[in-house]
Amino acid sequence: MTTLNVENVSICYRIGDFQSIGLKEYLMRKLTHTYFSKKFWAVKDVSFSLDKSDMLGIIGSNGAGKSTLLKAISGVMTPSNGTIQTQGKVVAFLELASGFDGDLTVKENTYLRGALLGYSRSLIDEQYDNIIAYAGLGEFADRPFRQLSSGMKSRLAFAIASLVQPDILILDEVLSVGDGAFQAKSEKRMKEIINAGSTTILVSHSLPQVRNLCNKVLWLDHGKQVAFGPSAPICARYEEFLRDGKLPEPLPWTDFESYYYSRLDADDGE
């Protein structure tokens, strides 16, 4: 069953002067013709689809458009072109600790975060004690949030986000939250979620990790889709790319798999 279908997705950013300049400055630059802004395709024509319990690793160098694509899948952004179809609940673990309010207490922040993630009040009511216990914040429940350490904040964020079983799980780098003990705990919980049949998308710079965890890989380069398919062949080719900096040829990459196997055959022949 296909849970995620990404079809010809392109995402266009505008970059230039328009950010954080005021109205006066904007008019000034328009008048003097020094206003600068241009389009920039962060993701260009990417297509792939995932089935239930697939685990996809997205690889590529910095600025390849990985995070932008994740934002589009999580619904924070809409693609400029193309379509993204998702089935069921999407939960994204992106920059977990941000978006909390420093003045509110831990308890109030827990409810607010739950509401933002689309949970019901009854779920939070029910699970509140578990969340606090899981995050190990028992004695901090009524303290202002700003008094917590950053590790504690991420722990709470993780505890809330991992409360439900998502259909599609989005991870920016594998989570390493908090100290050693909590890391083990969060990893265990993550595995539970993944094994329970979530379609998982993972962005990672660690190739061994992608190879170990993911059955499929999407390789992006400057927003373009270099390859999508089973992880072993693509990871192998990516490693080569990391060494010599040459993108695989020939295009189009849809034919990549057969290219890889033909290469294997050729290597065997020698």
Added chain:
Amino acid sequence: MSAAIQRLKEYQFLLVELTKRDFKRKYKRTVLGMLWSVISPLLTLLVMRLVFTQFFGRAMEHYTTYLFAGNLVFSYFNEATTVGMNALVGNKDIFSKVNVPKYMFVFASNVSSFINFCLTFLVFFLFVALDGVPFTWMFLWLLFPIACLLLFNIGISAILSALCMFFADMQYLYKVFTMLLMYLSAIFYQVEVYPESVQRIFLANPIYVYIKFIRLVVLNQTLPSTEYFIMATGYAVIAFVLGMWIYHKNNQKFIFYV
């Protein structure tokens, strides 16, 4: 259908939690903070009352009520929109990471200002009583301009918060604008001294219309003409629809300005 109800329930939870946050943020959970929202308009009122009766010798029956009605509406508008214009900029950390309907931030900040307004309104009634204005059932009509004003403020907040996202200096420009608006809203003076044609120009100012509506009900104890009902509704609907339209149109654009 049940999915729609589920969604509505989710949003209701979100709205309540966001409102609570805005409310607590504002008063920093102090008792005096809460009280301050009532005291502050009273002090403004006191100053105005003193200045205009003692120095300008304005002689008019129920001047305190007249002044208070004007001040009440204007301060509510001023507060709701000034706080509301930060609804997007102040929440960019959230909507750039979580997929939430952005207009919720505007609604929440406005609900929080509205609660504040309701408290001041109670004090207003106290002053109306002290001023010797008789209470009638007609006062129930006050709910109408209040509802319109709420809608109007949400609309204006939405427009401003979108502009604020695109132009960072909107806040300063808006401050100048509200000062001008205050003088144009006939809060402490009477427009009746002007010729009929000039008086009509005042009606182009929505805030004046809402103030006048309340004064007609409380001080003149008459039901405003249909014209006032149409204007009050019209301004509110126009502002609200325009605000929501801007949000709808730019919904995907805001994130590029984060």
